[in-house]
Amino acid sequence: MKSLVSRCPIEEVMQVLSGRWPTLLxxxxxxxxxxxxxxRRDNPTVSHRILTHELRKLEKAGIVQRTVFDGYPLRVxxxxxxxxxxxxxxxxxxAGWWDAHDAARDPAAEPSAAERAAAVP
Amino acid sequence: MKSLVSRCPIEEVMQVLSGRWPTLLxxxxxxxxxxxxxxRRDNPTVSHRILTHELRKLEKAGIVQRTVFDGYPLRVxxxxxxxxxxxxxxxxxxAGWWDAHDAARDPAAEPSAAERAAAVP
DNA sequence: CAGGATCCTATCGGATACTG
DNA sequence: CAGTATCCGATAGGATCCTG
Numbered sequence: 001m002k003s004l005v006s007r008c009p010i011e012e013v014m015q016v017l018s019g020r021w022p023t024l025l026x027x028x029x030x031x032x033x034x035x036x037x038x039x040r041r042d043n044p045t046v047s048h049r050i051l052t053h054e055l056r057k058l059e060k061a062g063i064v065q066r067t068v069f070d071g072y073p074l075r076v077x078x079x080x081x082x083x084x085x086x087x088x089x090x091x092x093x094x095a096g097w098w099d100a101h102d103a104a105r106d107p108a109a110e111p112s113a114a115e116r117a118a119a120v121p
Numbered sequence: 122m123k124s125l126v127s128r129c130p131i132e133e134v135m136q137v138l139s140g141r142w143p144t145l146l147x148x149x150x151x152x153x154x155x156x157x158x159x160x161r162r163d164n165p166t167v168s169h170r171i172l173t174h175e176l177r178k179l180e181k182a183g184i185v186q187r188t189v190f191d192g193y194p195l196r197v198x199x200x201x202x203x204x205x206x207x208x209x210x211x212x213x214x215x216a217g218w219w220d221a222h223d224a225a226r227d228p229a230a231e232p233s234a235a236e237r238a239a240a241v242p
Numbered sequence: 243c244a245g246g247a248t249c250c251t252a253t254c255g256g257a258t259a260c261t262g
Numbered sequence: 263c264a265g266t267a268t269c270c271g272a273t274a275g276g277a278t279c280c281t282g
Contacts, residue, residue, distance in 0.1 A: 008145075009217070009219045009223075010145055010215075010216045011141070013219035014138075014139075014140075014144050015141075017135075018135075018138075018140055019135075019139055020132070020135065021255090023131050024131055024132065035263085036263070036264055036265085037263065037264080045256095047256045048256090048257090048264085049255080049256070049257085049258095049265090049266085049267090050254080050256070052266085053254095053255090062226060072262085073263040074262075074265085083218075083222040086218060086222070087215075087222075090214050090215050091215075093211050093214065094134055094208075095130035097134075097204075097208055097211055098133060101204040101208075102130075140274065142274095142275090156243085156244090157243070157245085167276095168277070169244085169245075169276090169277090170246085170247095170278095171276070173244075173246085174274090189244090193243085194243040194244080195243045195244050197243080
């Protein structure tokens with residue numbers, strides 16, 4: 001990594017975690033080793049192709065470890081690396097924040113679209 | 122929000138924070154009120170259109186507050202809401218994790234650009 | 243100044259079929 | 263079983279011009 005152009009940790013990390021699947025996959029892997037097919041079952045709506053692609057991305061980022069067991073049928077296992085494991089509680093914190101934030105919203109009281117327009121000091 | 126289809130906090134929050142700009146904008150707003158043009162200066166590479174779009178998305182998510190001051194020239198100010206402010210340290214934690222993770226990689230052992238996969242197409 | 247409208251490209255994500 | 267290859271639609275993001 002160490003992309004000499006951005007060198008902003010937020011930009012860099014979001015390049016890895018952005019999108020629909022990365023954080024979810026990390027979350028599903030927190031319980032321990034999972035096979036490719038396990039992850040498909042965990043999230044039935046991810047396509048075969050995308051699951052492969054996202055797992056590879058996480059592998060390159062050093063977040064998941066991929067282990068191939070030759071044989072037939074083929075078996076491939078995925079685990080979080082130490083870094084990946086360290087990331088889980090941070091993602092949890094964000095999810096928890098969202099829940100608290102979401103619960104705090106009063107859907108009745110705040111039309112939300114209404115501008116507080118024209119304050120004019 | 123409260124999308125009745127997903128109802129997974131990780132999925133929901135990532136719909137808001139995913140992408141190149143949301144986390145960066147939140148970060149730039151942590152110091153206090155910023156005008157539209159301030160945010161453009163903070164990040165010169167974001168396009169006019171996208172900056173508008175992302176700020177609106179964050180506003181709808183309850184993370185930023187948008188205030189319009191009528192007059193000419195027009196002035197629009199952006200602030201983090203309480204929820205947005207609460208999110209900042211969580212994003213910081215992720216960025217910090219990335220830095221630590223990145224520093225832990227052995228740059229000598231890993232050519233970094235050279236894919237281990239790139240050996241013969 | 244802030245932002246809408248339009249047009250365009252690149253990337254994300256999915257469906258399906260094929261292979262070791 | 264896990265993965266690749268193709269093809270495709272949807273969305274993210276950008277360039278440019280116009281307006282209150």
